Amino acid sequence: MPEGHTLHRLALLHQRRYAGAPVEVSSPQGRFSAEAAVVTGKVMTAAEAYGKHLFHHYGPQGTVHVHLGLYGSFTEHTVPVTEPIGQVRMRLVGGTHWTDLRGPTRCELLNPGEVEAIVARLGPDPLRRDADPERAWHRISRSRTSLAALLMDQSVIAGAGNVYRAEVLFRQGIDPLLPGRSLRHEQWEQLWADLRDLMRDGVRLGRIDTVAWRHRPEVTGRAPRNDRHGGEVYVYRRAGQPCLVCATPVAQTELAGRNLYWCPACQRP
Template structure:
């Protein structure tokens, strides 16, 4: 599932390409045809993201003028040069040069401003948003007996944080994923939050997740670059059995609520 930096990057692309214009809105697949027709011909005011949720706002006289998208596990939203649709395109937003094509989303629906507010109210603080307030998150973490590795994936706490950022930020701060929230110190929480803000902002800028520090890059260590469909240089994510880049201990993997969680048994005591 795409993590929050992907959704924020898409929001920026949509706003940059179509903001202030009247793009053609359609559903080549047909499953979103009626909804697309309601905003087709309206000005696209802009797109925004909160966690893993994308909102595309149209200036329109109709109440339900916001397209709400959640990509889920297999969804893709691609902004590419205008060409014929390929595959089962649920939603297309296009001008005379570019098209944004949505395929396989968990959901794509037309909502009102009130429904958007209700959806956002269920989400936690997003490290990529300037208006994020981590204080309520800290209070819930500090009061919880759940493992920090579980809490970091709770979208009602850390909106937009996914499996990669979860594993990597815990490694970077030497915290075992199984440690309960009640045992996380305030300075550790603040360090985790600040690191997420920085790492995820970098992900928006470059379009991939890089979490290794300068001393541990392929160039600095004389090692080959990581080869993985997710891209980016990481410490532990999907490196089970491989030597830790810091201490050489084989990276371990465990399961938390059905999701693989990678960590170094030596560095994260």
């Protein structure tokens, strides 16, 4: 599932290419046709992301809400527009560019109250200027649940996923199974700041890169990472491989239906 930096990159891209002018919206697949008819020809006033949710605002006509889920994706193109290929849920056409949305978990037209209800269920998003990390700390500091589970809970922190969860806990040297209420406030402040910086790098680079320069292939001489997720990481999907810091084999287990990765030496209980 795309993590929060991907949605923020999409929001920035769509804001630049489509906002401020009338756009054509259609649903070649047909599943979004009624909603598309309401907003087509209208001005997209803004595109923004909150966590893993993307919002296209159309003023009084409402807001198109997209959640990509596991299989959703946008493909971006320059005009002229070509015939649809595959199951295109929503097609958005602007003056110079157009984009097709396929396979999302959610693609719907919402009123302001419905948008507010979605945002109200989410924790602070490290990539938003209005984020309040103390809201997340309030939940974490009172919970017996492991930090690894809490960081994946979108009602605690919005936008962080499996990769950021594993990497920020490693970088901070924190046992992923530590109960939230055992975390010190100064540790939380450092964890939040690191997560925010990593996710900002993700927006800038378009990939998740978490490895410090001194541990990168260019310095150590090791082979670069070869993985479809891209970027250099410390522990994510490196089970059984030597830790880049201490050479201890990276551990893996399943937690709440997701794979968890950590270094037993660098992240001692």
